Amino acid sequence: MKAYVALLHSIVLGDGRRVVMADLKAMAEALGCRAPRTLVATGNLLFEAPEKPLAELEAELEKAFEKTFGRHVDIIVRSAEDWSRLAAGNPFLAESERDPASVHVRVMRLPLEVDMREKLLGYCSRGERVAIVDGDLWVDFAGKASESKLLGALTTKRLGIGTVRNWNTVKGLRGMVAG
Template identity: 40%
Template sequence: MIHRIILFRGMNTGGVRAPVGEQRAMAEAMGLKNPRTLAASGNLVVESGKAAAALEADIEAAMEKTFGLKVAAMVRTPDQWARLIAANPFPKEAAAHPAKVVAMVMKEGIRPGGLEAAQALARNGERVEAVDDVLFFWFPDGQGQSEIFKKATPRMLGMGTGRNWNTVLKLADMVGLEA
């Protein structure tokens, strides 16, 4: 049994809601150990020996059965999370303004041309970089003001879910990583 970080796309935003207590109960009913949530932000940490792809499929099916929600889940191990943290191309920005750096974890990789399309939308010092299956964003004026945030859809980038750097570090702490 090892920790698994489960990220839900679009959870508790845009009207897609599942109470975190009920998410933990669902995870327990699935046989997952020590389920913990991080606020109401679409993050679940569990212990499981199941492979990531199988766990993703099981979690997505359980979310649909339990809550009637068809949401994408992305599962990462602590090692994968540590590599994500180490790969951040914006470490100075993350240290100074962690809410303005976002790591978007992609379900099946970045769509061809997606990085370039997002970079073309960048304005006012915004930056976008890709490392493996993660897109990293620097939003100096915040996400709400960004054309990237407004226009970069799954059709452009591929299916993914973003977490600001504060959340990335809190999830690392939940699985015992020194970030």
């Protein structure tokens, strides 16, 4: 068995409905995942399963999610080891510790090209900084992400399938995979 982290792009089902984490865990158990657990109501699922390609796990989870909740949601899966490596690669660690809500990572299904950093710099007007580490996009929003033009540029259409997590969530998941 291998430990994995699954990140849902959205837990909003429409009409004010959200995915209940107990239902998400039950869905994972029905797929044969062991020890499913979540990090509060953030759309993050940790579980154990036989080792297989990440793309296969993503497809299985997405299909089960659509069947269970009636809506397609992109799901990104990383092994526990890869998640620990992602957290250790935070290029804005000092800023993250000072203001965890200002640093985010967009975890990508397919790695971003290095030149994407240059394309995003045009959206940085308030001191934001961006870095691509192992294909994932790290952003120091230098304050509230919601006040940045850059946040609106981090779309699936522009960057491909991925999902954003703040440093508090990254650290919380790192602690769960380590423990």
